[in-house]
Amino acid sequence: xxxxxxxxxxxxxxxxxxxxxxxxxxxxxxxxxxxxxxxxxxxxxxxxxxxxxxxxxxxxxxxxxxxxxxxxxxxxxxxxxxxxxxxxxxxxxxxxxxxxxxxxxxxxxxxxxxxxxxxxxxxxxxxxxxxxxxxxxxxxxxxxxxxxxxxxxxxxxxxxxxxxxxxxxx
Numbered sequence: 001x002x003x004x005x006x007x008x009x010x011x012x013x014x015x016x017x018x019x020x021x022x023x024x025x026x027x028x029x030x031x032x033x034x035x036x037x038x039x040x041x042x043x044x045x046x047x048x049x050x051x052x053x054x055x056x057x058x059x060x061x062x063x064x065x066x067x068x069x070x071x072x073x074x075x076x077x078x079x080x081x082x083x084x085x086x087x088x089x090x091x092x093x094x095x096x097x098x099x100x101x102x103x104x105x106x107x108x109x110x111x112x113x114x115x116x117x118x119x120x121x122x123x124x125x126x127x128x129x130x131x132x133x134x135x136x137x138x139x140x141x142x143x144x145x146x147x148x149x150x151x152x153x154x155x156x157x158x159x160x161x162x163x164x165x166x167x168x169x170x
Contacts, residue, residue: 076101076125080170083146084131087115088162090138100127111136127170129153134163 002010002018009021025160032064084096094109094116109116129152144154144164152168 010125072125077123079121079123080127080148082120082122082127082129084120084166085115085144085146086112086117086133086164088133088135088138088141089106090114090141091136092116092138092141093131093136094131094133096126096132098122100124100128114141117167128167130165130167131167132163132165135161138162142151142166 005012005018006020008017011021012018019049019068020110080100082096082098086092086094091111091113094112095106097120098120099102099105100122107118108119129147131143131144131145131153133141133143137159139162140156140158141162142154142156143164145166145168146154147168147170152170155164155166159165
């Protein structure tokens with residue numbers, strides 16, 4: 001408000017004072033456009049991709065569950081051949097342990113003549129095998145554990161009353 005016009009757009013009111021021009025009217029809202037079909041919208045295709053990904057993963061996970069279960073069952077029922085061996089140059093006290101299929105067994109052969117071997121069969125998903133020997137006389141002793149024809153542990157010790165240990169698992 002002023003006693004004189006301040007430029008174009010100013011107007012004089014009935015009170016004799018000059019007022020600034022009125023602010024411009026807000027723009028009109030945009031005209032409503034025709035809605036696109038759902039299949040032409042980006043979110044629709046993103047949703048399709050997500051559903052296919054999770055659906056596909058479900059097929060892979062649940063489809064292989066039977067295969068994995070069968071593999072575990074086959075492995076737990078497989079029969080293994082274990083051979084404990086001790087060699088050396090004198091008699092020895094021998095102890096061997098087998099933990100397989102939830103059971104454990106321990107046996108001894110005291111004063112055993114070398115070479116000595118013991119072969120067992122066992123089954124189970126996870127088994128542990130242990131063999132120890134101590135010479136009663138002599139100076140060299142060796143042990144080995146063989147699982148299904150493959151040596152899984154071997155050790156040698158020397159000296160009076162030498163002591164040796166082997167262990168392994170499948």
